Amino acid sequence: MSARRPRIAILVFPGSNDDRDAAWALSALGGEPLLVWHADAELPRVDAVVLPGGFSYGDYLRAGAIARFAPAMEAVVAFAGDGGPVLGICNGFQILCEARLLPGVLRPNASLSFVCRDVSLVVERTDTPFTARCEPGQALTIPVKHGDGCYHAPPGLPDEQVVLRYSPGENPNGSERDIAAVVNADGNVLGLMPHPEHAVDPLLGSGDGALILASLVDAARERSYEHA
Amino acid sequence: MKATVLVRPKGGILDPQGEAVERSLRQLGFAVGDARVGRVIDLEVDAPSAAEARVQVERMCERLLANPLIESYEIELQEQGA
Numbered sequence: 001m002s003a004r005r006p007r008i009a010i011l012v013f014p015g016s017n018d019d020r021d022a023a024w025a026l027s028a029l030g031g032e033p034l035l036v037w038h039a040d041a042e043l044p045r046v047d048a049v050v051l052p053g054g055f056s057y058g059d060y061l062r063a064g065a066i067a068r069f070a071p072a073m074e075a076v077v078a079f080a081g082d083g084g085p086v087l088g089i090c091n092g093f094q095i096l097c098e099a100r101l102l103p104g105v106l107r108p109n110a111s112l113s114f115v116c117r118d119v120s121l122v123v124e125r126t127d128t129p130f131t132a133r134c135e136p137g138q139a140l141t142i143p144v145k146h147g148d149g150c151y152h153a154p155p156g157l158p159d160e161q162v163v164l165r166y167s168p169g170e171n172p173n174g175s176e177r178d179i180a181a182v183v184n185a186d187g188n189v190l191g192l193m194p195h196p197e198h199a200v201d202p203l204l205g206s207g208d209g210a211l212i213l214a215s216l217v218d219a220a221r222e223r224s225y226e227h228a
Numbered sequence: 229m230k231a232t233v234l235v236r237p238k239g240g241i242l243d244p245q246g247e248a249v250e251r252s253l254r255q256l257g258f259a260v261g262d263a264r265v266g267r268v269i270d271l272e273v274d275a276p277s278a279a280e281a282r283v284q285v286e287r288m289c290e291r292l293l294a295n296p297l298i299e300s301y302e303i304e305l306q307e308q309g310a
Contacts, residue, residue, distance in 0.1 A: 062295060069292070098295070105297050112244045152241070152298055174242070 051092025064094030093191030110174025129219030
């Protein structure tokens with residue numbers, strides 16, 4: 001018997017542009033992605049949610065500031081409150097911060113330049129639904145592409161909430177403490193600036209992003225059995 | 229009621245835009261320092277009194293117009309026709 005394909009919602013905002021890449025990657029890794037329009041007030045029955053990369057609402061005001069009030073986001077807040085795994089990639093990370101599902105905020109890159117390249121990352125935690133397939137301290141190569149990726153942590157953010165860091169000398173945007181990915185205190189909501197969905201096939205460079213997304217598919221599958 | 233909201237990066241927060249503006253001004257020969265870049269939002273608020281308008285605009289700032297973690301805001305109100 002083949003493993004169940006867990007259903008994973010991918011929110012689509014006006015200006016999202018990595019939603020289909022995320023869907024392709026999650027499907028290739030054993031998930032069943034469902035694109036959900038931002039104006040829908042309810043999520044379909046799913047076992048994980050992904051907020052994809054892009055430029056929702058043109059990044060007007062602050063990146064993610066307007067998207068957080070989309071009707072679907074209320075459903076995402078409820079889903080996260082119920083312990084469901086939620087992954088925000090790039091613009092999705094920005095939206096999760098603005099929605100206060102994650103601490104801190106993402107600001108314009110210190111260089112003021114848009115940065116688009118592979119970066120080297122270090123895995124700080126493997127006990128999350130997003131990094132369970134990684135080894136502690138493992139180095140990952142995953143591309144970034146953003147103008148607003150400079151992470152500003154709230155005072156006193158514990159190191160335990162830092163899941164990925166840019167490798168020494170690799171920080172592409174001036175993020176405090178080289179933070180590339182942050183998880184909430186409950187451990188079920190994660191945001192990261194690098195794009196794992198662009199690194200799932202070694203043919204296109206690195207396949208390291210598959211470790212992140214396959215971890216999420218595993219967590220979603222587990223949840224689908226628990227909630228069956 | 230016309231309202232003007234001034235949103236600024238809080239003190240101590242890195243402001244790369246302000247730094248770039250300052251560098252350009254210095255290149256042009258101006259002796260300046262501590263340039264900070266914020267934003268201005270003009271609004272027309274339907275409210276019975278200035279006090280009520282201020283309460284409304286403060287709520288707008290807290291919910292959307294500013295991120296209190298990194299930005300401060302100031303509200304200026306002007307009676308219509310004044």
